Amino acid sequence: MIDHTTVQKVARLARLQLTASEETLFTVQLGDILAYIDQLSELDTTGVQPTTRAVELSNVTRPDVRRPPLDPEQLLSQAPQREEAFYRVPRISEP
Amino acid sequence: MIAALPQVQYEMVIGLEVHAQLSTQTKLFCGCPVEFGAPPNTHICPVCTGQPGVLPVLNQRAFDYAILVGLALNGEIAAFSKFDRKQYFYPDLPKNYQISQYDLPLVQHGWVEIDAGEGPLRIGITRLHMEEDAGKLVHAGADRLSGSTYTLVDYNRAGTPLVEIVSEPDIRTAAQAVAYVQEIRRIVRYLGACDGNMQEGSMRCDVNISVRPVGTEKFGTKVEIKNINSFNSIQRAIEYEYIRQMSALNGDNPTEVIRQETRLWDENAQKTRSMRLKEGSDDYRYFPEPDLLPLEVTPDLLAHYQAQLPELPIAKRQRYQSEWGLSPYDAEAMSNDRTTAHYFEEAVRHGAPPKLAANWVQGDITAYLNEHHQRFEDLPLDPGGLAELIQLIESGTISNKIAKELLPELLERGISPKALVVERGLTQISDHQQLIEALQQVLAESPQQVAQYREGKRKLAGYFVGQAMKKTQGRADPQLLNQLLSSLLD
Incomplete structure (x- = not known):
């Protein structure tokens, strides 16, 4: 099931810093959640298609038409940091 | 490397x-x-x-x-x-x-x-x-x-x-x-x-x-x-x-x-x-x-999309070679982009021989477009006009040289090549009497060269023809000139 190493990896991927006690706590909690969900595998799903949607719809699209003009200021003004028309973010390293 | x-x-x-x-x-x-x-x-x-x-x-x-x-x-x-x-x-x-x-x-x-x-x-x-x-x-x-x-x-x-x-x-x-x-x-x-x-x-x-x-x-x-x-x-x-x-x-x-x-x-x-x-x-x-x-x-739905597919570059390349006898090089040049291919195909559809149309399209016309930063779809001369120009050369009405001289104006104005040739009085002269007169004038003006020619310097034939060409502003039919020259001198 879930061990410390997995929790550490998930935390690293999610950019979360966990204390040792949090790590233990989440190892137990995530394990419990997965064990709970795992009850579903008691069902025989042979021949059942995996589902990717909750409603029987597909190909829902919109026409290639421009939206009415928006004021980008509404979005930019909510940024924690900006520089003129740009969003400003801390110095980054390559992904 | x-x-x-x-x-x-x-x-x-x-x-x-x-x-x-x-x-x-x-x-x-x-x-x-x-x-x-x-x-x-x-x-x-x-x-x-x-x-x-x-x-x-x-x-x-x-x-x-x-x-x-x-x-x-x-x-x-x-x-x-x-x-x-x-x-x-x-x-x-x-x-x-x-x-x-x-x-x-x-x-x-x-x-x-x-x-x-x-x-x-x-x-x-x-x-x-x-x-x-x-x-x-x-x-x-x-x-x-x-x-x-x-x-x-x-x-x-x-x-x-x-x-x-x-x-x-x-x-x-x-x-x-x-x-x-x-x-x-x-x-x-x-x-x-x-x-x-x-x-x-x-x-x-x-x-x-x-x-x-x-x-x-x-x-x-x-x-x-x-x-x-x-x-x-x-x-x-x-x-x-x-x-x-x-x-x-x-x-x-x-x-x-x-x-x-x-x-x-x-x-x-x-x-x-x-x-x-x-x-x-x-x-x-x-x-x-x-x-x-x-x-x-x-x-x-798939059939609906398949029906929308145009003829693709590779199909055109192959067709230009197998049906129209273009070289692989010409076929690629003519099919590189859709507007070039369209222009070329339309010229052929209007009766231009494919090889000649390809030469004009990738040679003088492309050079003109590059120079003027234009594209085929902007060109006032339609592909039918190009076909007409090529027919004027093929029928001997104008020489290749005159066609090249006319091209920039044709491309710019988009007028009929036939009309421009008439307007400028540029039709090729194939009238024997007119050409003989021009040649006789040339021979009369160059007694020295005529003497040398008679002594065996046959290369001077080119000189006489060139001079006669000048007298006709390049409109003389060069092949006919050659024939007439030998009948006058030999």
Whole structure:
């Protein structure tokens, strides 16, 4: 099931810093959640298609038409940091 | 390209990932305009900046283009496909994930035929999928990432529709890689699905390359090269990487190592440099995008798209050769882009012999267009006019030389060549009496040359004909002049 190493990896991927006690706590909690969900595998799903949607719809699209003009200021003004028309973010390293 | 031949012969194994930006008005999942060079952050909205609670909706035209490109690449269109989230943290992705397609791409198992000068070669296409582009980062405080103190982000490009086309590792040389990308570019441009502009980034290319001893089956360690934005840099990046990897393998350069990594092509330094080591693909934690519904392509829908496919460049190349007798070179030149092909075909349809039409189109007309920064669709002279001009030469009404002199005015004014020839009084003179008079005048003016000619200096015939040509402002029929000259002198 879930061990410390997995929790550490998930935390690293999610950019979360966990204390040792949090790590233990989440190892137990995530394990419990997965064990709970795992009850579903008691069902025989042979021949059942995996589902990717909750409603029987597909190909829902919109026409290639421009939206009415928006004021980008509404979005930019909510940024924690900006520089003129740009969003400003801390110095980054390559992904 | 290789200075000294190594003892062991190595070959490259190359696979390419081409990203083509679809020529839509709006982004893939929102109605923001797609426009190159717009002021920063003017084409953004809650969807493409990843605000909470928004829902993406697929652009129908992007879906149409992706299917058409898939069909043109001889691919199998999936009856059922879906979008997935690819998670990674980087500020060019405001949502912290990119909407892409993972295990059920729209297209699989395609191929294109290329010819890099060694005969036809089929390059397999593993898959084609739709995805959204990321935003643009501006690294402030330095011209390169390493020295920057902070980063500015422009999300205008975020959400722009792309197709990613992944080839099989079927490519063995830099020339084949270039030919492959050129053919993909021709195809997407024919479809109008992408403008193919590599400078503006509407077509981008990543190269996966490894090297192995010739005759072995096992692939070497694969390196990915990014940041390649011209055909020239595809060629040079591959050549550079081939030599780098080979020198690591045969020990010529002990400090060089081949690791599974991403390298950047540095256009200024003309070399690749290490960017980052590859993480395992499971780190992206793909999962089905819950905000978008799946895509289903029924046989009826597929037939609807198939009916829209135009004749593709390779079909035109083959037809121009087999039906119209063009050389492979001419056939390629005439089919390179759709407007050239259209102009050429229309000229032929109006009666121009294909070879002659091809010569005019790729010679004088293309030179004129380049000089005036025009395109075939802007040209006032329609293809019927070109056919008419060629017929005037063929029927002997005007000489080839006069036709070339008339061309710029014809192209500019778009008037009928016949009308212009009459207007200028330029019809070729084939009247015997008129030509004999011109010749007699020339002979009378050049007694010395006539004497020399009679003593056996036969080459002077050219001189007499030239002089007679001058007297007729170049309108004399040169063949007839020659015949008449010998009847006068011999």
